[in-house]
Amino acid sequence: MSASEHSTDSAAHSDPLPADPALLQRTHRRQPEDRELGVQPLAALMQGLQLSASDLVSASPRQLTHKMVSRAVKGRWLTINSRRQVHEAFCLATGTAPHISELFNY
Numbered sequence: 001m002s003a004s005e006h007s008t009d010s011a012a013h014s015d016p017l018p019a020d021p022a023l024l025q026r027t028h029r030r031q032p033e034d035r036e037l038g039v040q041p042l043a044a045l046m047q048g049l050q051l052s053a054s055d056l057v058s059a060s061p062r063q064l065t066h067k068m069v070s071r072a073v074k075g076r077w078l079t080i081n082s083r084r085q086v087h088e089a090f091c092l093a094t095g096t097a098p099h100i101s102e103l104f105n106y
Contacts, residue, residue, distance in 0.1 A: 037075040042090070042103040046073065049094055060089035077106065 046052075053069040064085050072078055072086045087100045 035077040037077055037106050040073060040075050040104050042086070043073040045090070045098075045103065051090075051093060055093050056086065056089040059093035060085060061092075062088070064089050072104070078104075 046056075053066045053073070056069050057064050057066055062085050068078070068082055069086060069089075072083070078086070083100060083104055087098075087103055090103060091097050
């Protein structure tokens with residue numbers, strides 16, 4: 001294959017960038033406006049049971065932080081692993097076993 005054939009071959013495989021900036025965003029990361037999901041059901045449950053973030057942190061066998069609990073309550077988007085940690089701590093602190101969808105609405 002000659003150099004000219006090689007350059008046209010590689011040019012054929014490279015797609016031009018889309019004109020729409022929305023198409024340029026990464027699909028595996030959430031945009032800032034998608035990260036704020038509003039107060040979660042977890043907040044009402046904790047308030048009703050008079051639980052604090054410290055109660056969940058101390059009940060957790062993992063490295064759950066106050067910041068993670070605060071974000072969970074406020075509705076900041078958390079990874080599924082973080083949501084599972086909060087869920088596990090809530091179950092241990094309350095002695096109940098609600099489904100994770102009862103704590104988070106996303």
